[in-house]
Amino acid sequence: MMHASDASVSQMSHQPIVATKMSGEMDKPLISRRLVDSDGSLAEVPSEAPKVGVLGSGDFARSLVTRLVGSGFSVVVGSRNPKRTAGLFPSAAQVTFQADAVDSPDVIFVAMFREHYSSLCGLSDQLAGKILVDVSNPTEQEHLRQLESNAEYLASLFPTCTVVKAFNVISAWTLQSGPRDGNRQVPICSNQPEAKRVVSEMVQAMGFTPVDMGALASAREVEAMPLRLLPGWKVPGLLALGLFIFFYIYNFVRDVVQPYVREGKSKFYKLPVSVVNTTLPCVAYVLLSLVYLPGVLAAALQLHRGTKYRRFPDWLGHWLQHRKQIGLLSFFCAALHALYSFCLPLGRVNRYEVVNLALKQVLTNKSHLWIEEEVWRMEIYLSLGVLALGMLSLLAVTSLPSIANSLNWREFSFIQSTLGFVALVLSTLHTLTYGWTRAFEDRHYRFYLPPTFTLTLLVPCVVILAKALFLLPCLGGRLARIRRGWEKDAAVKFALPMDHALAQKTSHV
Ligand SMILES: Cc1cc2nc3c(=O)[nH]c(=O)nc-3n(C[C@H](O)[C@H](O)[C@H](O)COP(=O)(O)OP(=O)(O)OC[C@H]3O[C@@H](n4cnc5c(N)ncnc54)[C@H](O)[C@@H]3O)c2cc1C
Numbered sequence: 001m002m003h004a005s006d007a008s009v010s011q012m013s014h015q016p017i018v019a020t021k022m023s024g025e026m027d028k029p030l031i032s033r034r035l036v037d038s039d040g041s042l043a044e045v046p047s048e049a050p051k052v053g054v055l056g057s058g059d060f061a062r063s064l065v066t067r068l069v070g071s072g073f074s075v076v077v078g079s080r081n082p083k084r085t086a087g088l089f090p091s092a093a094q095v096t097f098q099a100d101a102v103d104s105p106d107v108i109f110v111a112m113f114r115e116h117y118s119s120l121c122g123l124s125d126q127l128a129g130k131i132l133v134d135v136s137n138p139t140e141q142e143h144l145r146q147l148e149s150n151a152e153y154l155a156s157l158f159p160t161c162t163v164v165k166a167f168n169v170i171s172a173w174t175l176q177s178g179p180r181d182g183n184r185q186v187p188i189c190s191n192q193p194e195a196k197r198v199v200s201e202m203v204q205a206m207g208f209t210p211v212d213m214g215a216l217a218s219a220r221e222v223e224a225m226p227l228r229l230l231p232g233w234k235v236p237g238l239l240a241l242g243l244f245i246f247f248y249i250y251n252f253v254r255d256v257v258q259p260y261v262r263e264g265k266s267k268f269y270k271l272p273v274s275v276v277n278t279t280l281p282c283v284a285y286v287l288l289s290l291v292y293l294p295g296v297l298a299a300a301l302q303l304h305r306g307t308k309y310r311r312f313p314d315w316l317g318h319w320l321q322h323r324k325q326i327g328l329l330s331f332f333c334a335a336l337h338a339l340y341s342f343c344l345p346l347g348r349v350n351r352y353e354v355v356n357l358a359l360k361q362v363l364t365n366k367s368h369l370w371i372e373e374e375v376w377r378m379e380i381y382l383s384l385g386v387l388a389l390g391m392l393s394l395l396a397v398t399s400l401p402s403i404a405n406s407l408n409w410r411e412f413s414f415i416q417s418t419l420g421f422v423a424l425v426l427s428t429l430h431t432l433t434y435g436w437t438r439a440f441e442d443r444h445y446r447f448y449l450p451p452t453f454t455l456t457l458l459v460p461c462v463v464i465l466a467k468a469l470f471l472l473p474c475l476g477g478r479l480a481r482i483r484r485g486w487e488k489d490a491a492v493k494f495a496l497p498m499d500h501a502l503a504q505k506t507s508h509v
């Protein structure tokens with residue numbers, strides 16, 4: 001049995017303890033971190049570092065051993081070919097044959113792949129009664145194919161051992177560099193609480209945080225954890241991708257196909273920058289409006305129901321929870337849009353167009369090209385775009401946990417809710433001043449398709465109008481009351497169990 005503190009005590013004072021063994025009990029360190037066990041009984045001060053076995057000599061085994069040695073454990077590695085592999089391990093670790101390695105430690109890490117577990121069956125007598133730690137990760141295909149988790153499979157091969165699932169979510173790299181990089185949490189499960197406690201304490205001694213996941217039946221779930229790639233981002237990511245594809249095709253048809261079909265002009269040069277820079281802002285803008293739409297829907301639902309004490313439908317609850325990801329994706333697209341916009345004047349296209357225009361003017365003998373309205377429109381929409389992006393950057397910065405933690409709840413919600421909405425309004429003005437009268441001019445309808453920006457305006461305008469409506473005293477006051485707990489049917493109805501049963505019997509609504 002070993003404790004986190006046992007391990008760290010022996011790590012810090014390994015030498016003195018070894019020395020005291022020879023010179024007698026009196027010379028033991030006066031202050032030991034753990035003289036009394038949690039149950040009140042006197043705990044033995046460990047006379048030597050706790051011993052741990054590791055089977056396997058691969059990447060994971062090497063990192064694990066390095067970390068274990070660094071955390072004060074005495075490690076013995078079991079390899080099929082110890083001569084060849086000994087050089088790969090820190091010199092403090094003992095590397096020997098599998099059969100020799102499993103004899104003395106009570107805890108043995110199995111750092112091998114599932115398909116090789118059965119090769120250990122010859123050791124089952126020696127392993128009897130010990131704790132086996134399963135660190136394995138299935139691949140996606142294996143996980144789908146096998147109903148039984150790797151850990152349960154190991155347990156079925158060694159019924160006399162206690163299997164603990166742990167460390168599979170930690171990469172070999174994180175193990176080696178210590179818990180400074182990457183995830184600190186190590187989910188643990190096992191059918192035996194005592195074994196789970198022993199391994200939890202080792203996890204802690206190694207600088208990680210154990211998370212109890214219950215019985216070994218949860219191993220399948222624990223093994224699925226590393227397979228999940230950015231769980232909260234899947235739906236928002238697909239949404240952004242879907243919008244991108246839609247708007248890209250739409251703009252491709254309008255800006256490239258239509259001129260080619262109708263006038264035989266080749267405008268394929270627009271594909272890398274121009275079409276992308278018409279697509280990205282539309283995606284950013286629509287995503288931004290989708291961040292604020294669910295709040296409006298929630299408010300409308302509360303107004304309609306006259307209470308806030310009823311659960312939102314699942315789709316709305318889910319949507320509300322994914323706003324952060326949708327918002328950050330919107331920010332990402334908007335930032336790319338800004339960069340692309342800055343790049344537009346750098347392209348050849350721009351230079352040729354400027355020169356051609358200049359030449360045309362010379363030929364038609366016009367000297368001063370200056371359209372006051374165009375100038376103002378440009379200046380204003382650029383300024384609005386920059387302001388909107390600035391606001392969004394503020395939201396993005398405050399979504400970093402370290403910064404969010406330094407704000408109080410009101411500050412955070414002011415930035416996220418109020419300034420975020422201001423960003424939506426600024427983006428709308430940016431889009432409107434960019435679009436200007438284009439929506440009403442026939443020549444901008446190519447193949448009867450309206451200019452792209454007109455498509456994006458629908459949702460944001462609904463959100464802005466709804467927010468304005470909620471500011472009206474009649475609706476806003478009611479909403480504020482509902483959110484403070486007021487209910488439409490003010491009298492709270494108490495139903496005695498008997499009444500309830502009666503009501504059920506009599507009414508068949
Ligand atoms: C770049 C960027 C980064 C973002 N980062 C984050 C982030 O880090 N974290 C995050 O959460 N969001 C983030 N978002 C999403 C978005 O900014 C927030 O969700 C924002 O709070 C939404 O504002 P809202 O006014 O629509 O909704 P809410 O702030 O939810 O409020 C809507 C209204 O409903 C009320 N209300 C809210 N919840 C309840 C409730 N349970 N019961 C009763 N009334 C309620 C409020 O009082 C408010 O009046 C980000 C967005 C962007 C664009």
Ligand SMILES: NC(=O)C1=CN([C@@H]2O[C@H](COP(=O)(O)OP(=O)(O)OC[C@H]3O[C@@H](n4cnc5c(N)ncnc54)[C@H](OP(=O)(O)O)[C@@H]3O)[C@@H](O)[C@H]2O)C=CC1
Pocket residue numbers: 055056057058059060061078079080081085110111112113114116119135136137138167168169170171172173
């Ligand atoms: N690499 C990583 O970042 C992570 C790995 N894991 C898990 O750790 C386990 C080991 O992974 P990793 O170290 O990367 O794999 P490797 O292939 O690098 O190592 C596997 C080791 O298994 C040993 N072994 C024992 N019996 C056999 C056998 N019959 N055939 C082949 N090898 C055998 C070998 O050691 P020897 O030749 O000395 O006997 C070998 O070094 C896997 O279950 C993996 O899912 C979990 C989390 C992260």
Ligand code: HEM
Pocket residue numbers: 277278281282284285288334337338341342382384385386387388389392427430431434451452453454456
């Ligand atoms: C530094 C910030 C920004 C700059 C410099 C900028 C610049 C531009 C430019 C130059 C255009 C015209 C593109 C073209 O000619 O095809 C444009 C259009 C547009 N911008 Fe921005 N913008 C910025 C920020 C934003 C933000 C934050 C949003 C919204 C989230 C946004 C949404 C749009 C939209 C929807 C269009 C119309 C696209 C179309 O239909 O063609 N912009 N912007």
Ligand SMILES: [Cu+2]
Pocket residue numbers: 232235318
């Ligand atoms: Cu989800």
Ligand SMILES: [Fe+3]
Pocket residue numbers: 001002003
């Ligand atoms: Fe103990």
